[in-house]
Amino acid sequence: MTGQTSDCANNNAPGKQALGILSVGICASPFAHINQFKQWLDRNTHASQTATAASEPQTPDIFDRADRPTIADVAADALRQVAPAAATVATAERTALLYSSVWGDIPATHEYLESMLADAGKFASPRAFTRSIYSTAAAMAAIALGIHGPCQTLSFDFAPVASILGAAYTLLAADRADVVLLCWADEHSQVLQDLQLLAANAGLGHAAHRTIQQTLLHGAAAVAVTRYDYANLLATCTTTTHPPDKDLNTTINLPHSIQQGHSALRLVAGALLASGGQSLSWLDGQDRATRRWVEVTRPAQ
């Protein structure tokens, strides 16, 4: 596909951007691999208005393991699951990576701050400092996967899925890449729980404290996207600034943890369900001036 400059969108509606999903990956509590997630979805997702509430997964928290993974570890794990499909479409030079984390590696930041402030900073840890940098996880993933295209660590104040899809769309439309790997990673840490408690005790409102109360992914999710007109897609996703056509959608009763969790989980679930002909859409976020919806559907044949 190298050198193609075709428009990624399937129509010219303002604010509408369509992308093709090649594959999805996950390493987020409680799923260590996309196959576990897929099996659980198959068992617990009901395409019906009358479906009963889906059961919640009962497997352990991945961050409770003895060999506790870092944010970089789970990001690399999730990305490894989508890399093979990406490699069928693009070379290392034509593969880009967009990585997003709300808090970065909190344990490393905590460790660095502690080492900096203890003993007048004599033992400030260069390793913790390096790990505490937001983009380190993306760098480690790029090294692990051999990515030579643009490798960006991004932050969004709202619509974390629609916004990163928009950034991916731009890279593809500008012909900087043929595949863009997307990854979201975070973890609920003890420090973060302390902060949330302090915020609640201080009576700080949600609007003022979106940083602390923002929904976190507990682990990492990854999605490989390409141009919407590529032949072998798992699903198509569209971002819009207007509500999608409701008639296109099947109502899907997703388990509570996905409905209420980070919207990257919905994107991954939507891509898996799309192959069965189901569609999923949601309002991904809004600020004072803009609303962003995401819709995941079966790819056009």
Next chain:
Amino acid sequence: MRNRLIDPVAVTGMGIVSNQGVGCSANWHSMINTHEHLAPWRQPCEPKLAGINVAQTPELPRPDDLPPTLWQSLAGTQRLAAIAADEAIRMAALPTRPKRRPEPIALFMATTVCGMDLTEQFYRQYRQQRQTADIALLKRVHPFEINVLLAHRHRLTGPRWLCMSTCVSSAMAIGAAVDSIRTGQTNMALAGGAEALCEVVLSGFSALKLVAPEGCTPFAAGRRGITVGEGSAVLVLESLASAAARRVQPLAYIRGVGMTCDAYHITGPEPTGAQPIAAMRQALQQAALRPDDIGYVNAHGTGTRDNDAMEARALNAVFGSRTQPFISSTKRLTGHTFASAGAIETVISAMALQHGVLPANAGAPQADPTLSVNVIAQPTERRVEHALTCNFAFGGNNTSIVISRGTGRTWETL
């Protein structure tokens, strides 16, 4: 059909804050006189950091619309970004804080330290007494708070994100703005970066043994490391059609942006410079220019042994050792401002093109002869049409931007 992906993008406004001063004019006059303002950090810090020279901005003027209490509660990066964005918007002849704008403007900013200054304050309290630590300090620690402030103050309702890819971040932000304009997603964007001094960064780079306590000497034989700096630069970028419709003369043009990744090491550059070379060539290709069309290179030139050696190899590969353009690193003057370095150096290069004066490779008028880099010993009058900036980052990210001289009026008339 015309390929819009190589269209020049107009720079119609620029704003800058660095230790050279507040605003384009102050920065330019200080820079062409090679004024170095390095000094130990004014803020109390651990004794081992207190003797290190840093590049700190002067006191910032508070914008009228931001009450003193709000201004004081902002993170340093937000204050820097607010000042730089105000200047860029004024220079672009855009209304500064309108109730609404006729069309959406995109916003692509960059930072690495975000609100780390506030986090440090909070964490000191938290260590002492958890329950009484002032949690309100964390209201603005997040990187995206820069975008929230700018978007809400200036009614920027187009696409927006914030890049945190360390030292290439604001160059990537400029690249995103250029790509968004070229692909027709927006007609206008603000792009730039902001980085405020904080103890974590000074201490972290010291722990990595990458800081030159006296000040950096880019490309010098005895180079010892970086000078930690702070600052912000913001550019208003728009399509040629948009600039023409608004009847503003471009100050400069962005003609090409290259972005690649080494995929080699977390902190060190890949020594052959293969991917930085690819980034420079990508930028030149987009600009439809040859290497010998470039008259000035604003190098990344951090002053570390490995970065400068790799960059010299890359420059020699792209330009040849005998036909190199004039090259300088301006990091001895501004300090290494990390995420905002790309935008600051793009603004410096645009000013150099407009004024016909190329800034010196301050701190090291003579380069290490083994590097074969044609550094500018002192500010040099030279009319140049095209410049190239280079930035490289932790994680092996590389960017390069081609800037061409514009026809716009000088900011000094403002």
